[in-house]
Amino acid sequence: MSRLGGILLISAGCWFSTAFAQAPAANAPAQAARPPAPVRDPHTPGYVTATELPDGSVPRSDKDGNFIIGPTHPDAPEAAKSDSVPHGTVFHFTMESTESKFYPGIMRGPAPGEAPLAALPGGGTAVTTHPVPYTRSVAVYVPKQYVAGTIAPFLVSADGDAPWNPDAVLFNVLDNLIAAKKVPAMIAIAIGNGGGNAQGSERGLEYDTVSGRYAEFVEQEVLPRVEQVAGVKLTHDPDGRATMGGSSGGSAALSMAWYHTDLYHRVLTYSGTYVNAQWPQNPETPHGAWEYHASLIPNSPAKPIRLWMEVADKDLLASQNGYMDWVVANENMAKVLAAKGYHYQFVFAKNAGHVDGAVRRQTLPEALEYVWAGYPTK
Secondary structure, eight states: OOSSOEEEEEOTTOOOOTTTOOOOOTTSOOOOOOOOOOOOOTTOTTSOOOEEOOTTOOOOTTOOEEEEEOSOOOOOGGGSOOTTSOOOEEEEEEEEGGGOSSOOOEEESOOTTOOOOOOOTTSOEEEEEEEOOOEEEEEEEEOTTOOTTSEEOEEEEETOSOTTSOHHHHHHHHHHHHHTTSSOOOEEEEEOOOSOOSTTSHHHHHHHSOSSHHHHHIIIIIHHHHHHHHTOEEOOOGGGEEEEEETHHHHHHHHHHHSOTTTOOEEEEESOOOSSOOSSOOTTSTTGGGHIIIIITTTSOOOSOEEEEEEETTOOBOOSSSSOBHHHHHHHHHHHHHHTTOOEEEEEESSOOTTOHHHHHHHHHHHHHHHTTTSOOO
16 A cells, blocks of 8 residues: 555544544535543553542652542643743744655545545445645744753654644743753754544554654654754753653654664653554554554563653543553553563543643643653753
């Protein structure tokens, strides 16, 4: 199948997020709304044993293991902009897909003038893709403490610089944590996706593909532009590089480190899509990111990755086929990480949804402190 176009057959139970999906074609059949996911109990048999914290609190940043928070999610003080600390500078630039050797651009659906495929027998859905260029936005945060000409650690954030992703929260948190010397004076690079969502989309191709390709795209095409536009020098030490993302951006963040531990050692994910959303199919990882906890982590020597991750009690349950439950997937991740001796912290959030904004504002400062533990702050 061509990387730029083709046909994908998807069962009726497959997941597509309404939050980020492209608008359907005018002649596309209406789809019934999927019922909301059930509220999951963190003490369900088979889930990891976790420490339940007092409502409104978060774990300590020096503790590994499994924790339960909620149901109240107050904003952390560091999430607010403060006039008492130095503020970083944010640079913006765009990237055209026509200049990319990695992701020249696709879109889900028939090309203009092509008729949509007929419905499959049994209620399945036929999905087509066709080449479409896009413009990608990138925001770069440079802390006030950065000294020109020096080499800096950095954080790459997926789905960045987009209206629904409040990068201002990340930048506020960094202003406050860097001033308090709780994390190093790092550059933050918020990279927008190429558009759409899930199978057949550019975003899905970038984020849900279980490989090192997205990390290689960032390394070869994004980071040189960051250094040029923002006037910074980025470290090549993988211990000074972190990745971050929510939903499919979370699985992309893990893939960047898993397939390139030579580039990244620190990972932070909210509602990570450790489920089977991969397209095109790959026989080496037949169930997409579900393979991280089913086979990749259990069957590989432990890697030098430090991971903070969160899931919510109202998180996604897209189908009953066994590979599309976000809560079970993240619970399984906690199990296999513990079994292999990884340094990780897993937070189960009560009274919260998928990539919940309140949970993010409550936990991000502690999560960043945990992920960057052991790295010099001077």
